[in-house]
Amino acid sequence: MTPQRRAGLGTNQEAVRRHNLGTLLRHVHGAGQISRAELTSLMGLNRSTIAGLVGELESLGISEHATPMGGARQGAGRPSAGVRIAAGGPYVIAVDLGVDRAVVARVGLGGRVLARAQAPVHSHGEAWQVGASVAALIRQVVEDAPPAAALVGIGISVPGLVRRRDGLVRLAPNLEWHDVSFGGIVLAALGLDVPVSLANDADLGALAEHVRGAGVGVDDLIYVSGNVGVGAGVIAGGVRLEGAGGYAGEVGHLRFNPQGRPCHCGNLGCWETEVGAHAIAEAIDCPPDKVAQLDEVLEGFTEPPRELRATGTALGHGLASIVNTFNPRLIVLGGYFRSLYPLVGAEVDSGLADRALPAPLESVTLVLPALGSDSALLGAAEIALEPLFVDPVAALGAALVDVRSRLAG
C-alpha cells in the first residue's frame, strides 16, 4: 500500500468517525437523555467505540454524563451510564414568522427553548421592516446566552413557498412577498455571518412533530396547517417530501369547489377558500382585523357554532383527498385547525370517512400537535441544528461564540 493510499484511508476513517459522532448526537438530541447501552444497540457499534464518541462529545461541551435512568430497560444487569445534552452547549436561533407576529427562540440541542421573544408584524410591512423586527427579537434572546456557547445557525419558518436551493421566499401571499431573500435581510440587519436556513411553516411543523411530537416513530405523516392560508408538510417513508424545488405540500390549492370563491392564487374554489382563515372568519362574523388571531377567536367558543359545521365537513372532505393521495398513518392538525377540530371534530371525521377510499382510511388517525403552537418554531430549530448531526466538529468550527458582543459591535 502506498503512503498516498494510506492517507486516503485515514481521511475516510475520519469521515466515518465524524459521521458516527453526528449520528450519536442525533440520538441524544432526539431522546434528550439516553443510555450508552441504548446507543450501542441503536448504532450497531461496540461499547468502546460508543465510549470514545461519547467522550469526544463531552470534550466538545455538547453532552455530559447523566446518572443512570434505572434498570427497567437494561435487563437484569447494572443500569448503563447515560448521556444527556449539556447546559451551556451550542444553540440555534429559531424564527417562526407568522402573518401577524414573529416568534423568536434560542433553542438548544434536545429542542430545549432557552429564551423566547415575540412581537407583532405588520402584514403589509416591507420585508426589511420585518427583518429589522426579527433582528431585534434575536438580540433579545441571545442577551442571556453564555458567552462561550456557540451559535450554530438560524432557522426561519415562513408562511409561503421557499426555494430549497437558496431559501428564497418565492411567494408569501399573506405577507404580500414575492422573491424575497429574507435570510439575507435578517443577517444584514444583525451584521452577522452565520448559516441561515428557511423553509415553509407546514414543512417545519411536520418535521418537528416527527422528531419530537405526535409523530415520533411514524414514517408516514402529514401536518396540515391552518395559518391564514392552508398548507401541508409531508413525511413519507420517514423522509421529508420536498418536491423538485422545495414547494411540495400546497394542498390549500387543491381544487375543491370550481363554482366557489376566488382564491388569491387566481383560481376559483381552492380548498383554502373553504377552510382558510378568511372563509372561517366570514362564517362566524369575525372582524377582518382578527383573522390572523383566528385560533384565539375559535378558542373563545364554549359551544360549537352552527355556522362552523360546514367548515368541518369541508375540512374532512379535503383531508379525504389528502388521504387518497398520500395514504398517511397520521394527520396532525396544526395552526388554527388545532382550535377548530375540538369544535367540529364530528363533522371533520364524518366528512373524511364519507369521502376517503376504505383501504387508506382504515389506517389513518387525526391528532392535534403534541408541540402545541410551537411545531413550526421547533422545526425551524431542527433545520438550523442539522449541520451538527452531519459533522459536529465542522459545525462547531463554523459556529460563532460570544454572539452578544458581536451584535453590540
Place this chain on the structure above:
Amino acid sequence: MTPQRRAGLGTNQEAVRRHNLGTLLRHVHGAGQISRAELTSLMGLNRSTIAGLVGELESLGISEHATPMGGARQGAGRPSAGVRIAAGGPYVIAVDLGVDRAVVARVGLGGRVLARAQAPVHSHGEAWQVGASVAALIRQVVEDAPPAAALVGIGISVPGLVRRRDGLVRLAPNLEWHDVSFGGIVLAALGLDVPVSLANDADLGALAEHVRGAGVGVDDLIYVSGNVGVGAGVIAGGVRLEGAGGYAGEVGHLRFNPQGRPCHCGNLGCWETEVGAHAIAEAIDCPPDKVAQLDEVLEGFTEPPRELRATGTALGHGLASIVNTFNPRLIVLGGYFRSLYPLVGAEVDSGLADRALPAPLESVTLVLPALGSDSALLGAAEIALEPLFVDPVAALGAALVDVRSRLAG
C-alpha cells in the same frame, strides 16, 4: 479478539460483499452495458474490488465480458473493459393485468423482454379464471427458456389498490375484485412456489420510467395513468412514495367537481369521473364495450374531436392539483393519456398553466412514457428482479431452474 467475534466480523464482511455485488448488478442492469472504470467511479470502490465482484457475477452466469465501448467517456487512456448482462442468465415473469387483457413477459436483467404473450381477460371474470389465463400465458413464455436459466420470481401489475405488506388486492374496481390474493391464485394455478410480488400499475409505471424510461436521473416524477380508472405512481426524492399501506397515489379520487357525476367509489365528481375512460367514451360516443380499448379508439382520430377539448382542460386542471401537491420535475402521461395528449395537448397545457402555482409550475415538464405501453409490465419485472440487487447469491439460491419441466409435471 475471541473466535466468536472474528466469526461475526467475517459474516459482516460477507454481507457487505454481497451488498456490493447486488449494487454492482443494479448498475449493470440499469445501464445494460457499463465499463469497469464507470463502476469504480460510481461505487467508490477500488479497481481490484470491482474486478473481484465482476468475476463473481460472471461465475454466477449473470454477466459477461463486453468489448470496450470506445474511449469517449474514458479520457485519453485505454478504453476500460466492459460488463454486460449475459444471455441465458436469470429471468423473471412480468404480468401486466389490465381490465380487458393480460400481458405476460419473460424478462431478463437489463429489462430485456425475452418472450411475450397476451390474452383477453373478462372484466367480470372470477379471480381464479383470470389466474388460470395468466398461468397459461406464463407457461407460454417459459416454453423457450433455457433449462439452466433461473426463474427469480413473478411480478404482477394490478389496476387497483394493493396492500404492500402481503400483496393482497384490496380493490380492483374495474375487475370488481375485493380482497383477492391474486399472487397465491396464480402460483396455485402453476403449481410452483416462487416469490411473487404485486403492486399497483401506476406505481410500477413510475418505477419503470424512472429506472429505464423518460425519468432516468429525475428524482421527482409522477406517472399518471389512464387505465379505465385514473391513478398515479410517485417517485419523490428518488424513492417510491408508497404511503403507510402501499395505497398512495389514488389521484383519480381527488375531489374535482362536487356537482359532478357519481364515481364508483361512492362520491360525486372525483377527477376520474371527468378524465376516466367512461367519461371520455361518453364524450366521443364510443360504445361501452370499447372502453377498455380507449387508447386504440383515440389513436384512430386524425383530427382532434371538439368534444375532447373539455377533457383536455379537465386533465390539465387536475394535473395542476398534482403539481401543487407534489412539485414534480416530470409528469409522465401513461395509459390512454398517451393517446389523448397528442390530440388535446394545447388544452392540457393551458389548463395546467392556468391552475398551478407559478413556483412549482416553472420546473415541471409533461412527457409521454419512453417505454410506450410497457411501463407497468417492465415495472412488474423490476419488483420481481429486486431480490437480485439486494443479494444476488441468496436470490439465485432461492430461484427455480428447469421451470418448463416443473410446470409440465
